């Protein structure tokens with residue numbers, strides 16, 4: 001028997017388009033060229049390729065309702081419109097991009113789906129993985145194959161009409177049409193046997209446990225797994241996959257189990273990435289991307305055969321149920337639904353929710369890790385996949401697929417067009433499965449028409465063998481839907497015959513995201529430790545600003561370590577992330593040529609930058625707040641320096657805010673304007689105070705100049721007076737008779753000397769009075785004693801006075817209130833005319 005290697009790689013999005021049906025286990029594992037990555041194997045061992053970038057967010061318009069026009073249906077004549085009971089449908093128009101309005105899950109996770117803390121393992125339904133896969137977990141580097149068949153279940157939708165079908169048996173359940181609903185009313189009918197047949201009363205939990213739980217666990221164990229719902233429109237596919245608040249479906253339950261599995265597996269660490277696709281009118285759309293750009297399929301020829309690359313595809317790392325829910329809601333909101341004649345909110349597309357699970361054993365100690373790495377046997381991937389020191393990584397994909405309803409004739413033109421595409425792809429799916437089953441039964445290798453539809457091309461790796469598959473066929477049990485139901489049962493029967501061979505690989509893959517993140521965390525930690533070790537000696541040498549930079553850099557390192565650590569889930573951390581918000585969506589402009597890893601890196605770097613800028617703003621604001629006020633008596637140079645410094649800080653703040661705003665976009669423009677406004681007022685006020693002080697200082701300088709001039713003049717006159725008085729004294733000592741002949745330089749002295757100057761010269765009594773008294777005493781016959789001459793005494797006093805020019809007015813400026821205006825008001829700096837009054841007018 002022959003097996004080809006095909007692969008649909010979530011991370012690399014490659015599909016080997018030449019794969020034939022898988023009829024037997026592969027003889028060996030394909031060899032990877034050393035320059036390609038081997039991650040996320042889904043259906044085979046083809047070399048993976050990097051995916052293209054995802055794009056930004058916007059909602060695509062939903063299909064609208066239209067008028068009835070009944071086309072020919074490829075599935076036969078349409079029965080009458082079935083009436084439905086159960087949970088009321090949402091209106092197609094309810095769904096918007098606002099994820100809060102499209103919430104499909106219970107608000108209380110305890111009650112509903114999303115609390116992995118109370119993961120319940122149904123003892124009846126739980127299948128031991130050892131039984132399923134033949135015992136034992138794979139060893140490091142091992143590739144294991146499990147021969148398997150598709151698990152096929154039938155779920156009958158509740159109805160208020162009489163049931164057209166009989167169900168019998170519980171161990172080997174069978175379903176057959178009641179004879180009264182056959183054409184002649186009596187003919188014996190065909191009996192169909194399946195793994196499970198769920199009655200209308202069966203609750204969603206039992207459906208999950210029996211039809212999906214083991215596949216989810218298989219995915220956690222490293223096998224690719226696919227669960228899909230197939231059936232006529234309005235038969236309950238979306239109800240089965242997504243469910244309601246009261247009856248959560250397979251997707252939310254699976255995610256709860258995924259996290260529950262992580263919690264109960266302390267020996268491993270995990271990294272989860274989600275993507276969500278839809279195929280609408282034969283075009284693939286990324287439901288998590290906002291641009292609406294269709295996802296492309298590209299043929300790639302190479303040594304490994306022809307492959308198909310799917311791009312661009314956005315994958316989001318999820319760390320908690322909340323983040324998974326957010327991703328699902330976003331995807332759901334973008335799904336195309338419309339009201340049909342049979343379903344108010346019919347899914348008009350096939351939707352594929354995919355979870356890539358990377359896991360590896362947790363390090364116990366580095367030596368042990370090194371030993372294990374060395375013990376890895378050679379794997380087909382070559383040296384690159386066996387990097388020393390690395391731990392083997394398991395990568396698997398869980399795909400949960402809600403197919404569009406197989407169409408009957410419809411009353412709307414648009415619906416008719418959609419219906420054609422839907423029916424074509426479902427028919428292709430049917431014929432692919434039919435060929436696979438026939439090939440297996442007859443040992444043939446006939447061409448399988450995977451290429452006839454996008455759906456089969458995407459499912460090719462899984463259908464061709466390398467996945468565990470569970471198909472849930474939903475049935476409308478109304479007598480009016482017998483034709484569609486029979487067609488569904490025939491499809492299910494064909495699927496049952498398909499042979500699978502799921503492969504579990506565990507290789508040392510240094511390119512696996514979990515490995516890269518772990519490595520980066522270790523590097524960052526050692527850098528941080530080094531810095532912390534050096535910190536005490538280094539900080540002493542650093543300036544204040546450098547110290548701020550240093551602590552910011554350490555903060556950045558810490559933040560990055562925390563961020564990356566959060567992405568890797570372990571049994572200890574998984575429940576902590578339960579209430580966490582999911583990562584914000586990527587920046588709107590993305591490089592289409594980037595890989596998801598690069599995008600993740602860019603996003604993280606952007607977050608880091610925003611965080612560090614926010615810190616920078618905070619520290620600058622704190623520096624501005626704590627800056628000392630300019631003292632009133634500070635010298636002008638000091639004021640100038642402080643103003644320049646302040647202006648520089650403001651400029652820095654503006655620059656940082658500009659960068660921050662560029663990162664965050666419009667919302668911060670207002671903040672920037674507010675900060676600018678606030679600081680403009682402060683700077684203007686500072687500038688005004690400075691100008692006033694400058695004017696005051698200039699006025700002081702002018703006053704000083706005038707004072708100096710006056711004092712120079714006074715000094716000259718003082719000298720003239722001294723020489724005049726010396727002359728008088730000389731004459732007095734040589735005889736009183738001659739004294740009267742002398743006359744003082746009348747005009748100059750009388751016009752200049754004023755009482756204030758007199759006081760300044762240190763004369764205690766007016767000299768004129770002293771002279772008159774002296775003259776009087778002489779004229780009364782007294783004798784003049786030159787040694788006791790009063791003039792001489794006064795003269796010696798004047799000589800003892802310091803020069804007027806040396807007497808500076810500083811002491812007058814001391815005091816609390818030194819403003820120019822205050823001094824003016826006190827009159828201390830006002831020129832007093834009295835100063836010019838003569839203080840000494842000696843007369844003959």
Ligand SMILES: Nc1ncnc2c1ncn2[C@@H]1O[C@H](COP(=O)(O)OP(=O)(O)OP(=O)(O)O)[C@@H](O)[C@H]1O
Nearest residue numbers: 086087089233234235236237238239343346347405
């Ligand atoms: N097992 C069930 N229990 C209760 N209600 C159900 C069940 N199955 C289906 N329904 C209800 O029937 C209606 C149609 O179901 P649903 O939308 O899941 O059908 P569908 O197969 O996904 O249809 P389409 O292909 O048009 O999208 C919904 O209102 C749903 O709630």
